[in-house]
Amino acid sequence: MTYETLLIETVGRVGVIRLNRPKALNALNSTLAEELRAAFADFDRNEEIGCVVITGTERAFAAGADIKEMAPKSFIDTFTNNYMANWDSPARSRKPTIAAVAGFALGGGCELAMQCDLIIAADNAKFGQPEITLGIVPGLGGTQRLTRAVGKAKAMDLVLTGRMMDAVEAERCGLVSRVVPLAELMDVAMKAAETIASMSLPAVMTAKELVQRAHELPLAEGLRFERRAFHALFGTDGQREGMQAFLEKRKPEFNQP
Numbered sequence: 619m620t621y622e623t624l625l626i627e628t629v630g631r632v633g634v635i636r637l638n639r640p641k642a643l644n645a646l647n648s649t650l651a652e653e654l655r656a657a658f659a660d661f662d663r664n665e666e667i668g669c670v671v672i673t674g675t676e677r678a679f680a681a682g683a684d685i686k687e688m689a690p691k692s693f694i695d696t697f698t699n700n701y702m703a704n705w706d707s708p709a710r711s712r713k714p715t716i717a718a719v720a721g722f723a724l725g726g727g728c729e730l731a732m733q734c735d736l737i738i739a740a741d742n743a744k745f746g747q748p749e750i751t752l753g754i755v756p757g758l759g760g761t762q763r764l765t766r767a768v769g770k771a772k773a774m775d776l777v778l779t780g781r782m783m784d785a786v787e788a789e790r791c792g793l794v795s796r797v798v799p800l801a802e803l804m805d806v807a808m809k810a811a812e813t814i815a816s817m818s819l820p821a822v823m824t825a826k827e828l829v830q831r832a833h834e835l836p837l838a839e840g841l842r843f844e845r846r847a848f849h850a851l852f853g854t855d856g857q858r859e860g861m862q863a864f865l866e867k868r869k870p871e872f873n874q875p
């Protein structure tokens with residue numbers, strides 16, 4: 619499939635999605651959202667893919683939803699068409715996802731990154747939820763995922779003032795897992811993705827699901843779910859290979875999937 623707003627690449631077992639509307643700082647429009655859905659679904663179905671990296675340009679991961687597309691909409695347009703209801707492709711992906719963020723990650727761009735399992739940020743990254751400056755509020759998790767990631771104090775600060783925070787502040791408050799020099803961003807993100815993709819796929823998919831559930835379940839339920847999932851992995855080739863390789867003092871070779 620050819621895409622108008624994305625560049626797609628496969629490197630070994632890693633799928634790479636590059637947002638490609640550079641003139642509009644990768645503003646997210648309906649075409650891009652539809653294409654993201656197709657690209658993530660393709661990678662999700664593909665057993666040869668073990669991890670997905672999503673990135674933008676050096677100047678912008680994404681500067682938010684496309685304001686030109688949004689401006690003329692009315693309540694009825696957004697409500698009856700359930701505007702943005704399907705803009706959640708990374709969150710739906712069962713494969714691990716890494717957002718490699720350089721430059722602006724604002725509004726929907728920050729929300730897109732937060733849907734991913736890990737955010738690796740370049741030292742020029744800037745995160746923010748500036749919707750309040752447009753007379754609206756975040757609509758794709760900016761009040762919910764951000765608060766869970768960074769806590770009430772920072773979330774209120776960002777959501778109510780619309781200010782941006784830099785990569786160092788984002789790492790300090792737990793939004794991003796690593797900050798790296800801009801020139802190294804893709805190397806670091808790809809290395810992390812390759813490492814993840816080299817593990818036993820059922821174990822990786824299970825681990826991702828379990829950590830996600832930590833946000834949703836009460837502790838006792840989460841612990842029960844984790845125990846069951848742990849038991850289930852003893853039915854996989856990955857468990858046999860991983861443990862046998864340790865005992866034989868060699869590197870495991872996981873037959874995928």
Ligand code: CO8
Binds near residue numbers: 748
């Ligand atoms: N929408 C449309 N076009 C944009 C957007 C955007 N969000 N951001 C930048 N652009 C365009 C500009 O209009 C400009 O185009 P042109 O050259 O044709 O005028 C071009 O990109 C370059 O931008 P600037 O000249 O403004 O570049 P600066 O370096 O001066 O400023 C900023 C960069 C600070 C990022 C600035 O462009 C800006 O403030 N952008 C808007 C940021 C924003 O408010 N984002 C939030 C949008 S609301 C939202 O995201 C709701 C989320 C809902 C969920 C979405 C689901 C995925």
